[in-house]
Structures are given as C-alpha cells and as structure tokens.
Amino acid sequence: MTYIPKLHQHVSGMEYLTAWLGEEVLLLCDDGDGDLERTLIRRGEVTELTYGVRLLACSAAVALRQDHVQKQVDFRYNKTKEDVLLPVLNLLLGNPPDFRPRQAHPPTEALERLREDSFAMYHMAKLCYRFGEEIRDSLWLRGRSYGAALRRRQKPEYFLAKMDRGVVGLRMDFYGVEAVYLAWDRLAGTEMRRAGPRGRATLVLEAEYGADFAVPLLPEQQERAEAFAVRLSER
Numbered sequence: 058m059t060y061i062p063k064l065h066q067h068v069s070g071m072e073y074l075t076a077w078l079g080e081e082v083l084l085l086c087d088d089g090d091g092d093l094e095r096t097l098i099r100r101g102e103v104t105e106l107t108y109g110v111r112l113l114a115c116s117a118a119v120a121l122r123q124d125h126v127q128k129q130v131d132f133r134y135n136k137t138k139e140d141v142l143l144p145v146l147n148l149l150l151g152n153p154p155d156f157r158p159r160q161a162h163p164p165t166e167a168l169e170r171l172r173e174d175s176f177a178m179y180h181m182a183k184l185c186y187r188f189g190e191e192i193r194d195s196l197w198l199r200g201r202s203y204g205a206a207l208r209r210r211q212k213p214e215y216f217l218a219k220m221d222r223g224v225v226g227l228r229m230d231f232y233g234v235e236a237v238y239l240a241w242d243r244l245a246g247t248e249m250r251r252a253g254p255r256g257r258a259t260l261v262l263e264a265e266y267g268a269d270f271a272v273p274l275l276p277e278q279q280e281r282a283e284a285f286a287v288r289l290s291e292r
Contacts, residue, residue: 059141061134073132075145082148084130096121096130103149104243105267108184111233115139119149120267127266150187150238151222158186171197171216178216181229184236189220196285198278200230215272217262219289226262226270237262237270247286249279260286 061073074085080100087093098121105120113136121128134142144154160183162168172179178197185192200212216227223240245263252259252273260282262270274282 059138059145061132061138061142071133073134075132075142077144077148077154080148082145084132086130086132098130098149100148100151103151105264106149106238107235107268108146108238109233109235110136113137117146117149120264122266129267146187151240152187159183159190163191165192167195168192171195175199175214178214178227178229181227181234181236182216182218184227184234185216185218185220185225188218188222188225188238191221192218193221194219194285194288196281198272198274198282212273217260217272217285217289219292224262224289226272239264239267239270241292243267247289249283249286258282 058074058076061075072087076083076085082098084096084098085093086096098119102121102123103119104122104127107116107118107120109116109118114133115136115138116131116133118129118131121130147154147156162172162179162183168179168182171182174197182192182195196215196217198215200214213228213230216229218225218227223238224244226237226239228235228237239262243265245265248261248263250259250261250271251257252271258274258276258279260272260274264270272282
C-alpha cells in the first residue's frame with residue numbers, strides 16, 4: 058500500500074492511495090472535495106498504459122475495458138516514489154509484481170547507432186524492457202531542430218520498439234519522455250495517414266481501445282516509417 062500526496066507543481070492535483078494483492082491493483086483517489094473514487098483493476102483489463110516523466114513529475118494513464126465499458130484512470134507522483142510503485146506499474150503492464158526489467162542494452166548494431174545519434178533516447182529506450190527482454194525491431198525518428206539557441210523549441214523525437222509482448226512508443230522532448238505500451242492483442246493496426254492543414258504524413262499505431270499513438274513525419278522519414286509499419290504488421 059502506497060500513499061501518493063499531491064504534487065506541488067499541480068495546484069489542482071489530487072492525492073492517491075495504491076494497493077495491490079495477487080494480480081489486482083486498487084486505486085483510491087481523493088480530489089480534495091470530499092469525493093473518493095475507487096477503481097479495482099484486474100489482470101487483462103488494461104488495454105493501454107501511458108507512462109510519463111516530466112522533470113521529477115511522473116504520471117500513469119491507464120486505459121481500461123471493464124464489463125464492456127471503456128474508461129481511463131490516471132495518477133501522478135514524484136519520481137522519488139518510483140521504487141515503491143514498481144509492483145503497481147508491473148501489474149498494470151502484465152508483469153509479476155517483483156519483475157525487474159533489464160537496465161542495460163545489449164550491444165546490437167541498431168542500438169549502438171542510436172547511442173551515437175541520440176544518447177538521451179538511447180537511455181530512455183530502456184523503458185521498452187518493461188514489455189519484453191529484447192527489442193526485436195525499432196525505428197528512431199529525429200525531431201525537427203530550430204538550432205542550438207532554440208533547443209527547447211525542438212520538436213519531439215520518437216522511438217518505436219517491437220517487443221515480444223507488443224509495441225512501445227516513446228515520445229521525448231527537452232523536458233521529459235512519454236512511453237505508450239500496447240500489447241499485440243490491443244493493437245488494431247498500423248497505418249500511414251495525412252494529418253494537419255498541410256496533410257503531413259503521420260505514422261499511426263491504432264489502439265483497439267484507448268488513444269492512438271501518432272508520429273508526425275518529416276518528408277525524408279516517410280520511407281523508413283512505411284517500411285517499419287510493414288515489418289510491424291508481420292510481428
């Protein structure tokens with residue numbers, strides 16, 4: 058059982074209490090108005106999990122399918138609480154509560170190239186091992202840069218990983234990272250779309266339930282993204 062107080066940077070934030078027993082997770086949320094929301098999450102009910110870190114603020118958005126009804130629950134916590142919340146995160150991802158993902162990449166050609174191209178993303182890509190022991194295939198896409206002086210305005214970079222249990226999508230910018238976990242049986246498809254007023258090519262991971270994961274592409278990235286989408290469909 059873990060108590061999660063309000064985060065100071067979220068004035069209207071909420072406080073939470075998490076608990077787990079066996080393969081079930083209980084989340085209690087107090088919004089500060091005297092209302093207490095109780096959510097019991099059983100194995101197999103999580104359709105998508107989005108884990109985020111922004112500086113020291115962590116978040117988890119859990120898409121659920123319970124009794125044929127789709128819903129979402131969220132909780133936020135300080136990074137210092139991460140270790141005690143690992144059993145909860147593990148269970149939400151379908152892992153045993155005492156699961157410890159690998160902390161280092163194997164020396165593969167693709168990952169060595171990623172380390173040279175983006176050391177920050179190379180480090181963040183270790184989040185993928187919460188969904189399997191091996192990155193079977195991957196795609197890294199650099200964000201559009203506006204120069205060193207405007208680094209904080211640089212567009213996000215993306216990393217997509219094909220894992221044993223599903224697909225992991227990472228979106229990283231100057232302030233943090235967001236990781237989306239989609240199991241194979243919750244991935245409805247992968248397709249190329251045109252989005253925005255300019256019809257920009259976008260690679261989309263379609264979720265059966267929950268939010269799609271969309272990756273806007275630069276013109277020179279489209280061919281590699283299309284090839285990866287084909288490989289992903291082959292599993």
